[in-house]
Amino acid sequence: MTANEAKLQAAFREALELAPDHDVTALAFRTIRAWDSVGHMQLIAAIEAAFDLMLDADDVLALTSYATAREIVARHGVAL
Amino acid sequence: MLGGRDDRIALVDAATGERITYGALRARVAERAVALRPAAGPAGIGVAFAGNDVATIVELYAALATGVPIALLDRQLDDRRARAWIERYRPEVVTGRAFGGPLPRGGAAPHRDLALLLSTSGTLGSPRMVRLAGAAVEANARAIAEALAIGPDEIAVTSLPLAYAYGLSIVTSHLAAGATVVVTAESVVSERFWRACRDHGVTSLAGVPYTYEMLRRVELTRVAPPTLRTLTQAGGALAPAQIRHFHAIAAARGGGLIVMYGQTEATARISVLPASELPARAGAVGRAIPGGAIAIAPDGGEIVFRGPSVMMGYAGGRDDLARGDELGGELWTGDRGVLDRDGLLWITGRSRRIAKVFGQRIDLDELEAIARALAGTSAVAAIARGDRVRVFVEAGSAATAIDTRALAEATGLHGRGFELVELPVLPRLASGKLDYQALAEAP
Numbered sequence: 021m022t023a024n025e026a027k028l029q030a031a032f033r034e035a036l037e038l039a040p041d042h043d044v045t046a047l048a049f050r051t052i053r054a055w056d057s058v059g060h061m062q063l064i065a066a067i068e069a070a071f072d073l074m075l076d077a078d079d080v081l082a083l084t085s086y087a088t089a090r091e092i093v094a095r096h097g098v099a100l
Numbered sequence: 101m102l103g104g105r106d107d108r109i110a111l112v113d114a115a116t117g118e119r120i121t122y123g124a125l126r127a128r129v130a131e132r133a134v135a136l137r138p139a140a141g142p143a144g145i146g147v148a149f150a151g152n153d154v155a156t157i158v159e160l161y162a163a164l165a166t167g168v169p170i171a172l173l174d175r176q177l178d179d180r181r182a183r184a185w186i187e188r189y190r191p192e193v194v195t196g197r198a199f200g201g202p203l204p205r206g207g208a209a210p211h212r213d214l215a216l217l218l219s220t221s222g223t224l225g226s227p228r229m230v231r232l233a234g235a236a237v238e239a240n241a242r243a244i245a246e247a248l249a250i251g252p253d254e255i256a257v258t259s260l261p262l263a264y265a266y267g268l269s270i271v272t273s274h275l276a277a278g279a280t281v282v283v284t285a286e287s288v289v290s291e292r293f294w295r296a297c298r299d300h301g302v303t304s305l306a307g308v309p310y311t312y313e314m315l316r317r318v319e320l321t322r323v324a325p326p327t328l329r330t331l332t333q334a335g336g337a338l339a340p341a342q343i344r345h346f347h348a349i350a351a352a353r354g355g356g357l358i359v360m361y362g363q364t365e366a367t368a369r370i371s372v373l374p375a376s377e378l379p380a381r382a383g384a385v386g387r388a389i390p391g392g393a394i395a396i397a398p399d400g401g402e403i404v405f406r407g408p409s410v411m412m413g414y415a416g417g418r419d420d421l422a423r424g425d426e427l428g429g430e431l432w433t434g435d436r437g438v439l440d441r442d443g444l445l446w447i448t449g450r451s452r453r454i455a456k457v458f459g460q461r462i463d464l465d466e467l468e469a470i471a472r473a474l475a476g477t478s479a480v481a482a483i484a485r486g487d488r489v490r491v492f493v494e495a496g497s498a499a500t501a502i503d504t505r506a507l508a509e510a511t512g513l514h515g516r517g518f519e520l521v522e523l524p525v526l527p528r529l530a531s532g533k534l535d536y537q538a539l540a541e542a543p
Contacts, residue, residue, distance in 0.1 A: 037505060037515045049290065053176070057287035058458040058514050061314060077319035081291045 025100050027070050028093060032086065035059065035066035048085040063089075071098050101164060101238055102126060103245075104278030108252060113154050114284035114296035120154065122278070125161075132162035136193065140168040143209030144192030145217075145421065149175040149182070150263040151196060152285040157262070157271060159195050160216075164234060168193070169210045169421065171217035171229060174263040178512055188227045188417040189217075207418035214412065214421055218265050220364045226466055230364045231412040231421070240367035240409035241272035243389040247372040248332070248358060250277040255327070257282040257302045259293075259311065266334050269368035270306050288314050298325040304355075308335030310459025310487070312342055321349055329355025334362050334369060336456050337447065340382040347378040361385035361447065365431050367409040370394070371445050384444040385437075394445055401436040401448065455484035457517035464489070470510050475502040479526050481534045488517050492539055495522040 021029075032044040036054040049055055055063070064080055067073075067089065073096045075083070083089050094100055104110055106123030113120065120128075136159075140146055146163055150156045150172045163170035173185060175196055182197065190207040215234035219226065244250075256274045258281065260267030274281045282300045286293035288311060296302075305328060307315065312333065331350045333343070338359070347357035356375025362368050371394060373386030388394045392407030406429055413426035436449040453464035464482045471480045471491050479494035493502060508515035527538035 035516075037508060054514070057289045057314060058310075060287075060289045061317065061458075062514065062516055064317070077317065077322055080289060080318050081294070081323070084291075 022100055024071070024093075024098050025090075028067070028086075028089060028100070031066040031070040032063065032089070035063040045086050049083075067093065071096070073098070101161060101241065101272065101276060102129070103276045104252060108278060109280045110275060111154055111157065112255075112280060112282045112300045114257075114282055114286070114292075114300070115153075117299075118154075125158070128158050129161040129165055132158050133166045136162050136168055137166045140166075140192045144206075145169045145171065145189065145210055145418075146193035146195065147171040147173060147186070147189065147191040149173055149177070149194075149196030150261070151175045152258040152262055152267075152283060154283055156196060157281075157283065160262075160268075164215055164237065167212075167215070167234070169214040169217065171219075172263040172268065173219060174261055176512070181512070185227055189229075189421075190418050208422045210421040211412070211424050213424065217415065217421075218268070218364050219263070220461070220463075226463065227416060229415045231415050231423070232367055233412055233425070236367050236409045236411065237272065238276070239391060239407070240269065240369065240389070241276040243391050243407075243409065244269055244273035244369055244372075245277035246390045247369075248273065248330075250274055250279050252278040253303075254279040254330075255282060255301055255303045256280070257293075257297055257300075257305060258284055259288060259306050260308065265364040265368040266306065266308070266362060269362075272368075289318060294318075294323040294325075297323075297328065301325065301327040303327050304330035304332065306332045306334075308459045309333070309338045309342075309456070312338055312346060313459075315346070316342075320346070326353070329353040330375075331355070331357045332360060333357060334360040335459070335461075337383075343382040344379045347375065347382075350375070351378075359385055361445065363405075363431070363433055365411045365433070366392075366405055366407065367411070370405050370407075370433070373444065377444065381444060384440070384446050386445060387443055388445075394439070396437060396439055397432075401438065403433045403435045403437045403445070403447075405431045405433060453484075455482075455489050456487055457489055457513050458487060460513060462489070462511070462513065467491075467511065471502060471507065474506050474510060481526055481536065481539055483536060483539050485519070485540075488519055490519045490521055490539075490542075492521050492523055492526055492542070494526050495524050 029044050036059050079092050104122035108122050109119050110122045110125040111120040146168050148159045186203050190204050192205050213233040216232040216237050217229040256270050262268050271281050284296050350356045358375050359373040360369050361371045371386045371388050373384050395404045410429045410431045437445050437447045467482045475493050481492040483490050504515040504518045507518045527535040529535050
């Protein structure tokens with residue numbers, strides 16, 4: 021796993037208050053209780069802070085799973 | 101309570117695309133009512149673990165139609181709290197959630213006027229409920245429809261939980277007016293929510309301050325369909341700059357932002373600021389809804405509301421449901437305010453210790469009790485700080501099993517809504533009571 025991928029996973033765990041060994045790669049919006057609309061806003065903020073980027077409105081709506089989060093940060097120039 | 105002609109659309113189920121006419125809804129409600137009455141027995145009550153779905157709405161209207169008092173609890177409530185509630189109220193009918201094994205049921209006969217029980221603390225799952233008469237629910241629905249000039253062509257969407265008084269009032273006011281409600285469990289940060297709004301031509305959207313924070317982030321003007329022209333806001337103070345921002349967006353579409361003030365204790369809404377008062381009066385919460393009156397107590401400035409939608413009183417368990425009206429239509433709100441020379445109400449303070457964590461109401465005194473149990477010490481204090489809660493714990497307290505995750509688990513709220521601060525000793529007044537003023541000023 022690259023350092024950036026680890027960073028992305030850490031952002032998920034931090035924002036959604038998951039245990040350090042929680043596998044986040046299969047997560048999707050509203051599949052766990054913590055990832056509700058409030059958790060979503062926390063997650064957006066955590067990803068922005070982790071990679072020092074600004075997600076736009078389309079990103080906020082499109083980021084519905086770990087997989088789409090990967091695509092979105094990659095589109096913002098983060099090498100995973 | 102269902103005000104539309106039989107051939108008009110009452111509900112649209114966004115999940116399936118099904119369009120349910122008032123005629124079809126009346127039939128479903130009648131069918132459920134036939135089963136509900138015998139299930140509840142002559143003196144029974146029901147509880148619906150409410151989700152934003154058609155079944156919850158049918159259950160509510162069936163209960164109102166048959167006179168079986170019904171409690172609405174959020175389906176997200178954790179199992180322990182849900183069971184604790186059931187042990188206290190012993191409902192004869194439980195819907196919206198499955199429990200393994202038999203549940204305690206049966207108790208005191210409810211008062212004949214009682215129709216609806218709503219929780220004020222929401223997610224904390226306090227067993228305290230607001231007792232509402234059927235006449236109050238109906239009066240509030242009609243008053244809101246009138247104040248907001250909801251006509252049969254309006255199309256609302258369930259943007260807030262139905263177990264929450266404001267979320268419920270979206271449904272009751274629109275159905276009283278013969279309008280349409282798009283029923284969805286999605287939230288405003290979901291593309292599916294906006295697809296439903298576009299597909300079904302939603303004309304109005306209701307939100308609490310946190311909803312509006314999210315709407316800024318997803319850029320309302322980009323996601324909202326052109327049909328959306330009315331925004332309503334209640335559930336706490338939205339900053340005047342935000343009020344102007346969202347009013348300008350709605351006004352550009354030929355509508356406006358309508359700011360309201362309400363309490364569950366008054367069924368839902370107490371006052372309405374017409375959009376025509378914006379942007380000049382950003383920050384005011386308007387005038388009493390039709391049929392209601394607002395007065396400010398000369399001593400202390402507390403807002404007193406009189407009207408047909410005022411609750412009968414509180415309940416802490418099944419026995420209390422036998423009690424009649426204890427307020428006589430007069431509600432001391434616990435909030436302070438002033439009326440300006442045009443009769444507009446401005447809230448100046450909230451005397452109840454209620455905080456909002458990411459838009460959810462939480463009672464700070466209840467939270468302190470939870471934190472005390474976790475920390476194993478009584479030296480705990482909670483204060484609101486922005487949209488978070490700061491929990492102070494005296495350092496060196498015995499087994500401090502308390503951390504933000506434990507608080508989140510115990511309250512069902514997000515851990516990031518809490519900030520834990522350890523102090524060597526908590527500041528206290530001469531009386532020995534916690535000095536909340538000093539705590540508020542702590543760095």
